[in-house]
Amino acid sequence: MLNPQADPDQPIVYQIKIGGHLSSQWTEWFEGLSITREADGVTLLAGPVVDQAALYGLLKKVRDLGMPLVSVVQVKFDETHR
Secondary structure (H helix, E strand, C coil), X not given: CXXXXXXXXXXXXXXXXXXXXXXXXXXXXXXXXXXXXXXXXXEEEEEEECCHHHHHHXXXXXXXXXXXXXXXXXXXXXXXXX
């Protein structure tokens, strides 16, 4: 278990960075994750992911786009919703 003190009823929040820019029209396809285009040419997808299977599904979508995966980071809920 990655974080034994996490509330099992709360989804885990992830930040997924991909090379290149996506427009906000992709939000629904990425299951409601927020999409932020960063100045360095990277797109940040961020939001709650219910489980590992859902995370895997999101990563498959990144692969299907043919865009390079830069990073995947698990963050605390309050780090993404300030």
